[in-house]
Amino acid sequence: MQAASLAKRFERALRVHSERVESRVIDSKNPKAFYSLCKTRLSSSKSAPPGIIDLNGSLLLTNKDKALAFSKYFASVSTLPMHAPLRPSVPSPTIPLFDLPSISPAQILAGIASLAPKCNFSPDCLPNIFYAKCKFSIVSPLLIIFNKSLHSKSIPSLWKQAIVKPIPKTSSNAIGTFRPISLTCSVTKIFEKILISEITSYLESHNLFDFNQAGFRWNLPLNETKCTVVHYGNLSPRAQYLINGTPLSVSPSIKDLGVLMQSSLKFNDHISRIVSKARAKVNLIFKCFFSTEPGLYSRAFSTFVRPLLEYGSVVWSPHTVTLANHIEGVQRNFSKRLFIRCRIPYSLYPDRIAQLSLPTLEHRRLISDILFLHKSIHGFYSYDRTNLFKLSPLARSLRRSHSLRIVLPYALPKSHSNFVTRTIDRWNVLSAEFVHSSPSNFRSHILSLPSISFTPDSLLRL
Numbered sequence: 001m002q003a004a005s006l007a008k009r010f011e012r013a014l015r016v017h018s019e020r021v022e023s024r025v026i027d028s029k030n031p032k033a034f035y036s037l038c039k040t041r042l043s044s045s046k047s048a049p050p051g052i053i054d055l056n057g058s059l060l061l062t063n064k065d066k067a068l069a070f071s072k073y074f075a076s077v078s079t080l081p082m083h084a085p086l087r088p089s090v091p092s093p094t095i096p097l098f099d100l101p102s103i104s105p106a107q108i109l110a111g112i113a114s115l116a117p118k119c120n121f122s123p124d125c126l127p128n129i130f131y132a133k134c135k136f137s138i139v140s141p142l143l144i145i146f147n148k149s150l151h152s153k154s155i156p157s158l159w160k161q162a163i164v165k166p167i168p169k170t171s172s173n174a175i176g177t178f179r180p181i182s183l184t185c186s187v188t189k190i191f192e193k194i195l196i197s198e199i200t201s202y203l204e205s206h207n208l209f210d211f212n213q214a215g216f217r218w219n220l221p222l223n224e225t226k227c228t229v230v231h232y233g234n235l236s237p238r239a240q241y242l243i244n245g246t247p248l249s250v251s252p253s254i255k256d257l258g259v260l261m262q263s264s265l266k267f268n269d270h271i272s273r274i275v276s277k278a279r280a281k282v283n284l285i286f287k288c289f290f291s292t293e294p295g296l297y298s299r300a301f302s303t304f305v306r307p308l309l310e311y312g313s314v315v316w317s318p319h320t321v322t323l324a325n326h327i328e329g330v331q332r333n334f335s336k337r338l339f340i341r342c343r344i345p346y347s348l349y350p351d352r353i354a355q356l357s358l359p360t361l362e363h364r365r366l367i368s369d370i371l372f373l374h375k376s377i378h379g380f381y382s383y384d385r386t387n388l389f390k391l392s393p394l395a396r397s398l399r400r401s402h403s404l405r406i407v408l409p410y411a412l413p414k415s416h417s418n419f420v421t422r423t424i425d426r427w428n429v430l431s432a433e434f435v436h437s438s439p440s441n442f443r444s445h446i447l448s449l450p451s452i453s454f455t456p457d458s459l460l461r462l
Helices: 002-028 031-042 063-077 105-113 128-133 135-152 186-205 268-288 294-310 321-341 349-355 361-377 419-428 439-447
Strands: 163-168 178-183 253-256 259-262
Touching: 002 031, 031 268, 031 294, 063 163, 063 178, 105 128, 105 135, 105 186, 128 135, 128 186, 135 186, 259 268, 268 294, 268 321, 294 321, 294 361, 321 349, 321 361, 361 419, 361 439
Parallel strands: none
Antiparallel strands: 163 178, 253 259
């Protein structure tokens, strides 16, 4: 009985302490303190189990065995850099050669300021916080070292070393599921940031960046086991594809940049997946926090849950009542639980989100669609839009029309949905002043428009 009573007293004291901490964070109105508290409460451990399973299936328990196994595995999957000679540069009469005669103290201080002031591991045992706290004392020594390295075209050997940290990609303890992260010296990062800034500035000022340039890796072999074939459309021959003689597996869906693409070009599986993750995060919020302050929960929802439901929505935004309400159900359930936790009298969903100053998820997806269309028309995105829309200004001027009016290139069945079909009617009736405005001004105007949710055009149901 004493043990049970003591446990209850401890739980009550812990709850009171947690509520005090949460209240102090809320009263401070410090966003950084709030996000730090949320990350501390909501973060789940991704550390791997104590034992690591080697490629041959043996269980490794000692740190020495694990380190040797990781070193051998990472060396086997890494590739040596290509040492092909650089093509000789042809001097241009109009573009001067890149030249960085010296580095200034202001550049070093800017590089230090860009580092996160934390106690990170590094080969020289000097963390970021050291440079942040002692920046004015060490700027002169760094100035000498950096300029010496610049003129001699060499860097200290220690700057080339790194602490390789295995990071688990999944909850598995198999060694093949880990990826290496290299922790380099903080001073190396400062030097790199200065050089990158100077090189980027030179390339941009002389228009030397290719607009279609993309990131790539050299000399990186394909992993056949990670390659998958997805057949789209009924006319696909369903041919078998091979890489280096290895047949590729066929899958009904594949995740591309975080979006689950089904062979049917529907997004039911993706929506079910993100809704499940969002509901789990909502449960975690109500499990980790004890406050009765509605603002804390609303901010936590907006910061940690809503992005899960909105990432890439321009691609997959639903056009059916079932899926739209399935997504909206996350915020509907959250607001209901919030009212119960904060002892607020029950009200219907539209009234609840109005009190919490939360727009519907449906309305936010529409805003994202319109913003994407605005940037597409003004050339901020580079893609082939001929199959999506074309500009079609009216021959005569109307009060509710503008020169950036659009039409569909051809008729589409109602079952086809994209960001253009979802926004074309609203875009064409916007005022000319706003469609021609900058992205920031256009965004401010769009956010001020009334919500379309629970209107005849809405997919949501009470």
